[in-house]
Amino acid sequence: MHLKSLKGTGFRNLSDFELEFSPTKNLFHGGNGTGKTNLLEAIYYLSIGRSHREAAEDEHLIQFNKDLMRLEGAAEARGGEILVESALNKEEKRLRINGEPQQKLSELIGRMPIVSLSPEDDELCKGGPGNRRRFLDMAISQFSRTYLADLQEYRRILHQRNRLLFDIREGRADAGSLEVWNQQLVNCGAKIIRKRLEVIDDLKEMAGSRYMRISGGRERLGLRYHLSCKTEPGEGVEQAFNRALASSFEFEKRRGLTMFGPHRDDLEITIAGHRIRNFGSQGQQRTAAIALKLAEAEMLAGQLGEKPVILLDEIFAELDRDRGGFLVDQLEPDYQIFIATAKEEDVSARDGFRRFRVEAGRVAPE
Amino acid sequence: MQYGSPALSRTIDELMKLPGIGRKTAQRLAFHLLKSQPDEARALAQAIIELKDRVRFCRECFNATEQEVCGLCRDPKRDPAMICVVEEANDLLAVERTAEYRGLFHVLQGHLSPLDGIGPDDIRVRELMERLGRAPVREVIVATNPNAEGEATAVYLTKLIKPLGIRVTRIARGLPVGSDLEFSDEVTLARALEGRLEL
Numbered sequence: 001m002h003l004k005s006l007k008g009t010g011f012r013n014l015s016d017f018e019l020e021f022s023p024t025k026n027l028f029h030g031g032n033g034t035g036k037t038n039l040l041e042a043i044y045y046l047s048i049g050r051s052h053r054e055a056a057e058d059e060h061l062i063q064f065n066k067d068l069m070r071l072e073g074a075a076e077a078r079g080g081e082i083l084v085e086s087a088l089n090k091e092e093k094r095l096r097i098n099g100e101p102q103q104k105l106s107e108l109i110g111r112m113p114i115v116s117l118s119p120e121d122d123e124l125c126k127g128g129p130g131n132r133r134r135f136l137d138m139a140i141s142q143f144s145r146t147y148l149a150d151l152q153e154y155r156r157i158l159h160q161r162n163r164l165l166f167d168i169r170e171g172r173a174d175a176g177s178l179e180v181w182n183q184q185l186v187n188c189g190a191k192i193i194r195k196r197l198e199v200i201d202d203l204k205e206m207a208g209s210r211y212m213r214i215s216g217g218r219e220r221l222g223l224r225y226h227l228s229c230k231t232e233p234g235e236g237v238e239q240a241f242n243r244a245l246a247s248s249f250e251f252e253k254r255r256g257l258t259m260f261g262p263h264r265d266d267l268e269i270t271i272a273g274h275r276i277r278n279f280g281s282q283g284q285q286r287t288a289a290i291a292l293k294l295a296e297a298e299m300l301a302g303q304l305g306e307k308p309v310i311l312l313d314e315i316f317a318e319l320d321r322d323r324g325g326f327l328v329d330q331l332e333p334d335y336q337i338f339i340a341t342a343k344e345e346d347v348s349a350r351d352g353f354r355r356f357r358v359e360a361g362r363v364a365p366e
Numbered sequence: 367m368q369y370g371s372p373a374l375s376r377t378i379d380e381l382m383k384l385p386g387i388g389r390k391t392a393q394r395l396a397f398h399l400l401k402s403q404p405d406e407a408r409a410l411a412q413a414i415i416e417l418k419d420r421v422r423f424c425r426e427c428f429n430a431t432e433q434e435v436c437g438l439c440r441d442p443k444r445d446p447a448m449i450c451v452v453e454e455a456n457d458l459l460a461v462e463r464t465a466e467y468r469g470l471f472h473v474l475q476g477h478l479s480p481l482d483g484i485g486p487d488d489i490r491v492r493e494l495m496e497r498l499g500r501a502p503v504r505e506v507i508v509a510t511n512p513n514a515e516g517e518a519t520a521v522y523l524t525k526l527i528k529p530l531g532i533r534v535t536r537i538a539r540g541l542p543v544g545s546d547l548e549f550s551d552e553v554t555l556a557r558a559l560e561g562r563l564e565l
Contacts, residue, residue, distance in 0.1 A: 146556035156514040164480035173485050178477070180521040182516060 001077040001112060001306045003043060010066040012038040013361040020365075022354035023076070028340045030358035036340035039356075039363060040116065040311045043338060045113040046073045046084055047309065048138075049095065049105040054120065058088055066081045073117050075112050078306040082111060084282035106152070112141045114310035115297040117290060124292060125276050129266035136267060143303035147195050154188045163184055175249070182245050185258055185261060188280070190237045192262040193227070199205035199299070200225050200267065206295035207288075215287050217274045228264035262318035297335065310337045374400070386557065426497065428473040428490050429457050438471060444467045447504040451523060453477050453511060461509060463472060469507070472497065477515040478522060494523075498530060505533040511556075512539050538563075 013035050028036045041061075044052045048273045051061065051195045062069040069085045085096040095102045097111065141148040145272075161181040167173035204223045209219035215268040229244030244260040245252075253257050256349075269276045269292075271284050276308040280288065301307045310331055331337055369375040374396060381392035399407050415565050423429065424436035431437065438444060448469025452458050476489040486492075498506070506527050510516035524534045539557040541550050550558075 145552040149553040149556075153514055157518075160480050160514060160518070167480060167483075172483075173480065177478070177485055177522070180518045180525070181480075183519050183521050188514075 001248055004074045007041055007072040008061045010069040011042050013111050014038055015362045017363045021338055025353045026338045027353040028356045028358050029043045032342050033360045035361045036358045037313055040313050041341050042071055044116055045073050046086055047114040051109045052116045082198050107150055111302055113300050115293055115308050116311040117293045118313035121289040123190035124289040132267040134194055150191050157184045161258050165252055169253050169256055186238055186241045189261045193237050197225050203295045203358035204300050206298045207291045210294045225270040226266040229260040307335045312339045392478040428469045429458055449503055450509050452509050477519045479515045503532055507535050509537045
């Protein structure tokens with residue numbers, strides 16, 4: 001799939017823009033703070049309905065002194081042409097797909113698959129487990145609507161159950177009523193866990209070979225799903241989950257929180273058998289994050305039958321020249337890529353790109 | 367907000383207490399009433415007063431009725447050995463529209479939802495259990511909504527009723543009739559697969 005055009009108004013620091021993209025290679029260049037990353041963010045927002053920046057609140061996307069942000073993009077996707085219009089003001093978010101107003105923002109996910117690589121991906125290896133769960137959830141949700149629906153239902157059950165634990169602790173509810181929520185949590189949670197396990201099996205191969213190719217070394221990248229509840233040999237996910245909930249009632253009641261389930265699980269990333277979070281060098285961590293993201297792109301392409309759009313933010317600054325070039329070469333020519341970079345030499349070194357110059361929020365094709 | 371008339375702002379404030387009505391809609395309705403014929407507004411007011419005075423909940427099934435026991439519960443043609451449990455009276459009407467169901471109903475008047483402070487004692491569960499103890503019931507069909515709260519309520523009822531030796535069934539989650547498989551949305555189809563039946 002590829003994004004053909006993007007029109008925007010009131011988005012971050014960007015002046016109103018209307019851009020036509022190359023179906024293969026696009027490059028935004030300009031100094032720091034000019035708005036290159038904001039352009040990538042606009043593309044991401046159009047595809048997913050929220051920012052890929054962790055700290056970004058929706059209202060921060062609206063330009064200072066403006067009331068409204070609007071994006072409109074046309075893409076060529078597997079189902080034909082798709083037109084997405086996204087608008088956001090202080091009160092509400094609006095979404096139209098091919099002119100049809102959409103009630104649920106989740107309708108958008110997976111229609112325009114996308115994978116973003118940015119310096120913030122370092123958190124994937126260095127940061128807390130939430131980063132890795134988000135990575136898995138986003139990767140899977142883009143090709144499985146069922147998974148996305150299960151996630152939403154799970155969150156709802158979790159909220160209900162946490163509230164009930166709290167009420168039980170405060171003596172406002174009866175401990176007996178917890179059981180029905182346990183059953184809901186386990187049924188829904190087990191579906192999520194099984195899907196994650198299945199996907200990790202796929203990702204493991206792809207990320208492993210990507211890692212070897214990028215690092216040029218012999219170190220093995222490993223992925224393993226880490227359950228928050230301990231399993232006995234021969235025990236299924238449901239059983240282990242149920243047992244954990246049953247044996248930790250007092251603990252959970254004290255905390256007023258559900259301590260087991262897919263919302264507490266982790267994806268363990270290892271290099272040569274060692275956990276990268278504790279033992280990996282910065283270079284290893286970065287290479288592993290890139291390998292994971294590329295594996296995500298490859299997996300999405302396989303699952304959806306079309307290649308996702310790839311965003312590369314300052315990736316040249318993060319890897320040495322040879323590796324950066326290698327990265328782009330790995331993606332060419334099948335993927336539509338958008339690169340944002342501040343380094344002029346990266347730009348001049350590469351041809352075949354449609355270039356856009358970004359200066360103080362203004363974007364112009366060269 | 368100032369509307370230049372206390373009566374007008376009071377009407378708007380009262381209308382805004384209704385579900386699904388925000389300030390704008392309330393204003394539109396209030397101005398509509400203001401412009402309408404005097405009889406029309408009076409008829410509405412009268413209907414609301416009578417609604418509260420006359421309508422109550424059926425002693426048996428908690429459906430809305432003007433009698434002690436509702437028409438459905440008194441109908442000799444209905445099968446009293448079958449009870450369909452729904453969350454709200456609206457859901458009862460939906461099942462009735464099918465014209466396929468010949469048993470009785472039980473309206474829970476809610477679902478389990480700790481977030482809203484609603485536990486088993488806040489919905490008509492105790493009344494259902496009393497009913498099951500009074501009359502011989504063969505089957506209870508649980509027709510709560512197919513969402514987290516509805517499912518939890520269904521599981522809760524099953525745990526209570528099954529030990530009485532009464533058959534408990536749950537309505538299926540499935541595909542809309544007359545639709546093509548290829549056009550149905552993935553989530554509905556996945557749920558239908560989960561709930562597949564042996565042929």
